[in-house]
Amino acid sequence: MGVFSTVLGFFGFGVGVTIGLVIGYFLFIYFQHTDVKHPLIRPIVELDTKSLESMLPEIPHWVKNPDFDRIDWLTKFVEHMWPYLDKAVCKTAKEIAKPIIAENTAKYKIDSVEFETLTLGSLPPVFQGMKVYTTDEQELIMEPSIKWAGNPNITIIVKAFGIKASVQVIDLQVSALPRITLKPLVPSFPCFAKILFSLMEKPHVDFGLKLLGADVMAIPGLYVFVQDMIKTQIANMYLWPKVLESTKEARWNSAC
Known part of the structure; x- marks a missing residue:
């Protein structure tokens, strides 16, 4: 009786999720606006105060903050190197x-999790400025402002209980202000012993998620929930004063 109830429970859960996804998707299509108009493009001098204020978040840090330096050269460097960096x-x-996959597949009794495609796309990130701190310690502190509106194609195939499902991440947008600290500085390559990484503010992460070819993020309410969950999880791990530490000196010496 217990086994029969468990099977019925799994069956009901699967049917309920499927029906919910289908209904949510069609509700989104039904209530989607059809009277979409092209935006009106005007010179900045013709914009009113409200329009200018709405543009402030998109202005690079080096424009609105004198502590940030303009680093277009770094954006161009990454652009040329992007096919190889990808x-x-x-x-x-x-x-x-x-x-990590091997550990979790055994834990949750999943047959396999494989990357079918993994590419970051052809659009590199843009560096909108960098702030460098000067201290009396043997360290270098940098805060680059990064924005990335990419076109990655990340497809994962999951096999479990005889079922094969594909999950695809597309149209990724990331905006972050990390702090990168190189310390202590040493007189041998790469001239620092550790890299410390933390985020100075909650990052903005936006992406499309397809499950079995259907856009899951189109379901009403799910998009906001996922956004809040991602921001909270990332903040819990990396938001300052929490730090991700990586030791590079040993790896460099072994590579040389």
């Missing part, structure tokens, strides 16, 4: 995710 970052991400 492959390197994706390779590193797979290596980092491999033991």
Whole structure:
């Protein structure tokens, strides 16, 4: 009787989730506005005060904050290096995710989790300024302002209980203000022993999520819930004064 109840429970959960996704998706399509108009483009001098105030969050830090330096050269450098950085970052991400996936698949009795596609796309991040602190300690503190409206294609295939499902992340947008500290500074390459990373404010993360080809983020209420959950989780891990520490000196010496 217990096994029968468990099976019925799983069946009811699966049917309920499926019906909820379908109903939510069609409700979103039904209530979606059809009278979409092209935005009116005008010179800045013709905008009123309210329009100018709405543009303030999009203004680069180096414009509205004198402590931030303009670093267009770094954006151009990353733009030229992006095809190679894309492959390197994706390779590193797979290596980092491999033991984590192996641990969780065994824990939750999942058959396999594999990356079908993993690419960051053709659009590199943009550096909107950088603030550098001068201290009496043997350290270098930088705060780059980063915005990335990318077109990545991250598709994960999950197999469990004889069912195969695909999860795809698309249209990723990230806005963050990290603090990167190199300390202590040493007279041998790479001239620092540790990298300390933290976020000075909650990042903005926006993305599209497809489950079995359907846009899950189109379900009313789910988008806001996911946004708040991501911001909260990232803040709990990396928001200052919490720090992510990485030791680089040993890795550099071993590579040399």
